[in-house]
Amino acid sequence: MSLILDHVNYIYGGDTALAVHALNDVNLVIPDGQFIGLIGHTGSGKSTLVQHLNGLIKPTSGSIYYNGEDIHDQDYDKKKLRSKVGLVFQYPEHQLFEIDVFKDVCFGPKNLGLSKQETELRAYAALKQVGLEDEYFYQSPFDLSGGQKRRVAIAGVLAMKPEILILDEPTAGLDPKGRDEILDQIARLKEETGITVILVSHSMEDVAKYVERIIVMNQGSVLYDDVPREVFKHYKELEQVGLAAPQVTYIMQALASRGLPVRTDVTTIEEAKQEIRSKFL
C-alpha cells in the first residue's frame, strides 16, 4: 500500500515558446502512515505535485502508482482514487456552501453513493475527528470563526475516509493558537487512524515540530528528501532557494560560533532547551 511517482514530468504550454517545466523527473515513494512535510518557495512546484497525487493533473511523462496500479490506466477508477487521496486546498473554507455544517460534511460521502445512515455516521465521525463541538453542527458554516470553518472543510474531506490526506497550507491566515490547534488535531488524527498526511507549509517551525520526513521542492525537482534534522542541516542551501531553517536552528548556530559546545542540528524548542541546559548543569 503506497503511492509511487516514477520519473514524473509535467510541462505546460508544451507546444509554445512559453513552455514551463513544472515538474522535472520527480521520483518519490510515499509509504503508509508517514507524516510528510512538503516545502518550497512559491512557484517551486509543490501544488502541481500534490495535484498529481490524486489525478487532478496528468503527467506529461512518467507514471503514478497507487497500491501498485497505474492511476492513468484507461480502466482505473479515478473517482475511487479521489476518495482515497483527499486533498484539502488552500483556504478550503471558501468551498463551504451548504446551509448547515453537518450537511456540508455529508456532501462528499453522499456523492459516493453511500446510504443516508452511513453518510451521516461518517459526517459525525469526521466532525469529531477535527474536534468540532456538537453545538455547531446545525449552524450555518458562514457563522463560524476562521479556524472552525477550516475544520469543517477538513472534515468534509475526512468523511470520504481517505488513506492519504494532503493539506495545502492548512494554517494560512490563522492566529497562532488556531494554527497549533489544527496541527495538533491533524497529528492526533494521524496517530489514531494511521492515515498518511502530507502537509504543504511555509512555516519551517511547524514542519520541524510535526513531521517525520521533509520533501523540499525547487524548480520542479526534489531538492532534499530526508528527516527534518538532516534537511535543516542544509540551511544555507535552503536560504538560496527562498526557504530557511527554524529560528532555533539559527540560535544553536550562533551559540556554537561563540564557542558554546552545543549540537547545531536542533530543530525544535524542546530539543534546544534540553541541549542548552545540558551544557549548564
Place this chain on the structure above:
Amino acid sequence: MGIIKTDKLVFEYIRRDEEGNVEGITRAVDEVDLDVKQGDFIAILGHNGSGKSTLAKHINAIFYPTEGTVWVDGMDTQDESKLWDIRQEAGMVFQNPDNQIIGQVVEEDVGFGPENMGVPTKEIWERVEESLKAVGMYEYRKHSPNKLSGGQKQRVSIAGVIAMHPKCIILDEPTAMLDPNGRKEVVRAVRALNDVEGITVVLITHYMEEIIHADMVFVMDKGHIAMEGTPREIFSRVDELKELRLDVPQVTLLAHELKESGMNLPDGILTIEELTEALMANYKGTK
C-alpha cells in the same frame, strides 16, 4: 494630535437571519483609544475575530464609527468632503496580492493611484520610479505582475500605495500568503519605508517575529485593546499572550522556557544576538 487618533471608537454590526430579522448586534470594536505619532511603526496583534482588521478599516474610511471619532491627520473620517484626502493620506495593503493588482505591467499598476488623483503625467512617472525603487522592484517595472512571486507582488502593491504619497500606510496581514523569503522581502521593504521615508506604518500580522522592531505594539481582544507596550514589554508577558491565542518569536519562547527551568536570563529577549549574549555571559560565569 497624532497622525492617527481614535477616541472611544465603537463599531457595531447587526447580524440578521435569512429572512432579514435581527438576530443580534456584534460589537467588533469596543471603545478603542489610539494615538499614533507621525513616523511611528506600530503593530496590531490579535487572534482571528479580535477586531483588528475592523479597526484598520476605520483608518482609511472604509468603515465609519458607530460611536466615537477617528481622525487621520486631523481630518474626521466621517467628514465626506475629506474622504479622498483621507484615502490618499492613509493607504492600505491587504492580505492577498492577487486581489490588489490590476495593471498589465508593473509600472502601469503603480501609476494607477496617482493617475486617478489627477497628477500630471510627468510627475506620475517620477512617482512610479521612486516608489518602485523604495520597495526594490524598479528592475521589474516592465514585467507582467502575474509572473512575479507573492513577495514581489506585495511589494508592487505597496509601491502602488506609496506612489500616492501617503503619510501612513496600513498593512493588514501582508505576509500571510507568502513563503519565508517573500515575508522577509516585504518586512524589509516596510521597515525601509518607515526608516528612510518616515512614513507611519500600522502593521497587522500573526507572525510575531515581524514586529520586534516596532515602536509600539497593541494587542486586541474582543474589540478592545488588551495589552499595549513596546515589543520587549509585550513579549515579556508570554503567558498572557498565550491566553489571548497568540505567541512569541521562537527565540523569546526558548529564553522564557530556559528561564522557567531555572536559568538566569532577562525577560523579553527578542533577537538571537540578545539570547546568545545572555547565555554566553552565564556560561562564562559557570566556568
